[in-house]
Amino acid sequence: MDQALVNWLLAGFGGLIGFLLNVVWQSVKDLQKADKILADRVGEIEVLVAGSYITKTDFTNVTDAIFRKLDRIEDKLDGKADK
Numbered sequence: 001m002d003q004a005l006v007n008w009l010l011a012g013f014g015g016l017i018g019f020l021l022n023v024v025w026q027s028v029k030d031l032q033k034a035d036k037i038l039a040d041r042v043g044e045i046e047v048l049v050a051g052s053y054i055t056k057t058d059f060t061n062v063t064d065a066i067f068r069k070l071d072r073i074e075d076k077l078d079g080k081a082d083k
Helices: 003-050 056-082
Strands: none
Touching: none
C-alpha cells in the first residue's frame, strides 16, 4: 500500500476516535450536571422533611389529650361495670 493511503486511513480513524471520545466526554459532563441538580434537590427535600418534625411540647399536649380521653372512657366503663 502506498504510504499516503495509510496516512489518510490513520487520520480518518483517528478523527473518528476523537469524535467518539468527544461525544462520550460531553455525555459525561451532562450526566455530572444532572447529578448535581438531583443532589441539590435531594438536599432541599432533606431540609424540608427535617423542618416538619413535631415539637416535644406539641407531642406532650397531644398525648395528654389522648390520655385524658382514655381516662374518661375508663371511668365510664368502670361506672357501667358497677351497675
